[in-house]
Amino acid sequence: MTFDIKVFNNISEEGLKQFDDSLYTINQTQNPDALLLRSKKLHDMTFSEHTIAISRAGAGTNNIPVDRCTKDGIVVFNTPGANANAVKELVLANLLLSARPILKSAQWVQTITDDNVEEIVEAEKKSFVGTELEGKKLGVIGLGAIGAMVANDAYRLGMEVMGYDPYVSVDTAWNISRRVKRVTDLDELLSTSDYISLHVPLMEKTHHLISTEELKKMAPEAVLLNFSRGELVDNNAVLQALADEEIAGYITDFAEKSLLGHEKITVLPHLGASTEEAEINCARMSVRTLKNYLETGNIKRSVNFPTVEMSFNTEFRLAVFHENVPNMIGAISNIIADAKYNIDNLSNRSRGDVAYTLIDLDHVTEDQAQELAEELKSLSHVIRVRHIKNLQRKDY
Structure with a gap:
């Protein structure tokens, strides 16, 4: 008996080498037993009747037709938490960058052509005065693997942290510092936070979770950070809120043309999980999960079928x-x-x-x-x- 795995995208060899050559082949047939991928979009793909599982090396599964898979008995797996540290570090870095004009000041220094550099920077550094994170309020919406880590480490930076998640699991709750204030009213978090960071999955009920009404509740000096999914935020509403000075800034990991070139918007090229460690962790976890299911039928970390071990x-x-x-x-x-x-x-x-x-x-x-x-x-x-x-x- 062998299982053929169809691999899309660049999956780390650290994960792929877990497939035993005596039991598995890679990309050898047109009727694979399972698919392994990162960002490949599968919505227009017709699945072979032999395909019984799809494993994504990442947390989000918006590129997979999960409902159709469920009807066909195809188990869809993801890797929650495998890239959590990478995303957490990027969020914290951008909190710091939003408080201090580090990039802008570094770019300005490179433009100096005179010899008296020290005198010039001493005279002009007042133009790059920032603020400190210590004592500021951070609101974290979504306390899953990433949100919990952001909340805990932001507290260690001296921030006052509030967390909102009506669906937080018991396991995650144990990992959240008792010093992180849990709030049950989203409006309270929106209206009292200096920074708001989103960490919820994209679903029908979270699409445009932050739109015109929510932005109006935020403080004029507040900065919104989105390192979860682009569609959680209504970009048109953000542009209007910035024009009306209802918020101070928006930082997102999801590029869209309408957001580019705005002085109060920082757009990153989807760097959240782009670390060597995260890619290896996701690959290893996705392969282990897939092997466990194919070889034993046990289901763990599925987004469409119950956990049964x-x-x-x-x-x-x-x-x-x-x-x-x-x-x-x-x-x-x-x-x-x-x-x-x-x-x-x-x-x-x-x-x-x-x-x-x-x-x-x-x-x-x-x-x-x-x-x-x-x-x-x-x-x-x-x-x-x-x-x-x-x-x-x-x-x-």
């Missing part, structure tokens, strides 16, 4: 994707019982309208496991069924 101790297991409707476990179990096979272990979880069930079968052959998989596919509400051979078992 179960020790694989039998020779074969069935992985059943199905709609989240009543009595599916009973219907699946009845088919296995009618075939007179024993279930050694079973795990089921749901996520919205879909569910995923892992079933370990005791003392069955590969042909028998395949026959069961085919029979389960005929059940109403079943989306996809895999039968998986335990590659670690050598005793059969």
Whole structure:
């Protein structure tokens, strides 16, 4: 058995070398078992019926047709947190750059042609007076992996930090300093922050999260930072708010023509995760996640199916994707019982309208496991069924 992986973009070799040559091939067929990518847009792609997984070396999955994948039983993975430190450092750097005119002053010094450089800079440095971050208020919208790190380190810089995230997970909450003030009212954060940094995923309900109404609530001296997704911010509203002096500046990692050339807007060329370390971390995590699913059926870090992990101790297991409707476990179990096979272990979880069930079968052959998989596919509400051979078992 081998799995063929279709690789798009420049995925770090540190990740790709985790694929065992005896089990995996790269870009060898037109019907890959899985896709591995970074920024490749897949919305117009027709997927092979053999494709069962897509793994993105990064957090956002806007370049993947997740809903279509869900309907086809294709698991979509991402790598939350793998590039968090890189983005955090870039956010902190831009906080500092927004407080002090470092770049502008450095560029000015390079224009001096007279010999008395020291005298000139001493006379003109008053033109580049900035402010300090210590004592200023930072509002962090979204307290996931990146937002939590930004909040914690901004506090260590002496800032007063507020965090807003009605959906923060328990695991993330443990990582947030108790000195970071949690607010439940977004308006409070908008109206009292000197700096506001966005760290939420792009979804229908977060599209243009910051628009005209929100910008009017911000202080005239406030600076907005967006290192999450460009579409979170209504750029036209930002341009108008700057013209009306409702905010002091906008810093974004997402270039758009309308934002270029504005003295109060800093635009970066999507540098958030552009570090050697982040690219390696994302590649390694995406490959590990993909291998775990292909070889065991275990799902972790999926954006469209529930997390299901179960020790694989039998020779074969069935992985059943199905709609989240009543009595599916009973219907699946009845088919296995009618075939007179024993279930050694079973795990089921749901996520919205879909569910995923892992079933370990005791003392069955590969042909028998395949026959069961085919029979389960005929059940109403079943989306996809895999039968998986335990590659670690050598005793059969």
